[in-house]
Amino acid sequence: MIDTKKRTLIITGAASGIGAAIARRCAxxxxxxxxxxxxxxEALTAVAQDCTSKGAKVTTAIGDLADPAIPAQLVSxxxxxxxxxxxxxxxxxKAxxxxxxxxxxxxxxxDFAMMPGAFAGLVTAALPDLEASPWGRVVAISxxxxHVHGKAGTSFPTTSAAKAAIEALVDALALQLAPTGTTVNSVVPGFTRKQGGGHLAVSTDTLSAAMNATPTGRLTEPDDIAATVAFLLSHEAAQITGATLHVDGGLTLG
Structure with a gap:
């Protein structure tokens, strides 16, 4: 019998930054x-320990998601x-x-293998579980x-293409899974502060420019994204699917 009060959640890239914040918030x-x-x-072990201390049961895995075998292995x-x-x-x-x-x-x-390819691999391997789950949720971090190119002196051609592909896959999967009650959404962070050993793709000067380019005047924090994801994973968000939520302080307004 499926337990409708418990859930099993897979989070990729959970050792630092946004992924670690999501894990800690959901634990x-x-x-x-x-x-x-x-x-x-090492960082993943620390996150796992934090989550265990909150009462979660945790298993961990290491693998290069550009390898098409890894997503199915995580699901297994x-x-x-x-x-x-x-x-x-x-x-x-990556950026x-x-x-x-x-x-x-x-x-x-x-870039396509490790981002949209890994997303497709994960959901394909888990599809029977998601279709059967009473609490099915998929969230992709875009x-x-x-959506914007060159703001604050940044341009990420291959990353931009890979993330746009993820959003297109989200829409298609949302439509396919909607009759089962499983929701599928994407969250789009703005310039986000890196924490816990995350890779910094831009310079300190660029981050200052990013704050100036963001209407709220500050960088997005990993927990800003985690809070949004936690809501989308909740029972309360059951009627939200196929959505693209921008958590960027207004960066994409113009």
């Missing part, structure tokens, strides 16, 4: 967590550990500023770079 006795990182094992490990997968947060990604003329075909394909 509790009602939640089983599968936490993933590409390589930051979560299923073996907890029996049922209810929710997925596809957060892991590349390499311009046209310098990035290679392999660079572009790697980026403002899929």
């Amino acid at each position: 509790g006795p009602e939640t089983n967590l599968m936490l993933h990182t590409g390589k930051n094992a 490990q979560a299923r073996n550990s907890f029996g049922q997968i209810d929710q997925i947060v596809s957060n892991a990604g 590349s500023k390499t311009p046209f003329g310098q990035f290679s075909h392999d660079d572009l394909m790697r 980026s403002f770079v899929a």
